[in-house]
Amino acid sequence: MYGFRQWLDRMRYRFAAFMTGRYGMDQYNRFLGGAAFFLIVIGFFVKVLLLDAAVLALIGYMYFRVFSKNIPKRYEENRKFLSISGRVTGFMGQKKRMLIDMKTHHIYKCPTCKQKIRVPRGKGRIEISCPKCGTKFIKQS
Numbered sequence: 001m002y003g004f005r006q007w008l009d010r011m012r013y014r015f016a017a018f019m020t021g022r023y024g025m026d027q028y029n030r031f032l033g034g035a036a037f038f039l040i041v042i043g044f045f046v047k048v049l050l051l052d053a054a055v056l057a058l059i060g061y062m063y064f065r066v067f068s069k070n071i072p073k074r075y076e077e078n079r080k081f082l083s084i085s086g087r088v089t090g091f092m093g094q095k096k097r098m099l100i101d102m103k104t105h106h107i108y109k110c111p112t113c114k115q116k117i118r119v120p121r122g123k124g125r126i127e128i129s130c131p132k133c134g135t136k137f138i139k140q141s
């Protein structure tokens with residue numbers, strides 16, 4: 001295996017030299033790769049028009065970014081991607097927490113001022129007093 005090791009070292013060196021001054025991987029590229037992989041998997045199950053073109057475009061764009069020499073621009077794209085994806089996952093997390101909360105709590109609206117009031121479920125008939133305007137009303141929790 002003497003020749004193979006040397007060949008591997010040489011290839012590794014060449015690759016490192018090739019990647020010098022190039023951008024490389026980041027979270028945005030991993031997302032693009034993941035999206036391409038996801039579309040490929042979808043393609044096994046359903047026939048979608050232009051799916052192959054979309055996969056090629058995603059992979060092509062990913063490699064364009066990996067090998068790009070405009071590092072500040074790629075860095076800025078990644079920063080934007082992280083800000084958007086952070087907002088999306090934050091929003092999803094909030095929706096998920098709301099769904100879990102709906103199992104244990106009920107949201108009632110004050111009949112006077114429309115203030116939303118969060119009340120635990122399963123307490124029977126309860127008198128709720130609005131924290132905003134003080135109106136009292138009876139609800140089945």
Ligand SMILES: [Zn+2]
Nearest residue numbers: 110113130133
């Ligand atoms: Zn009120």
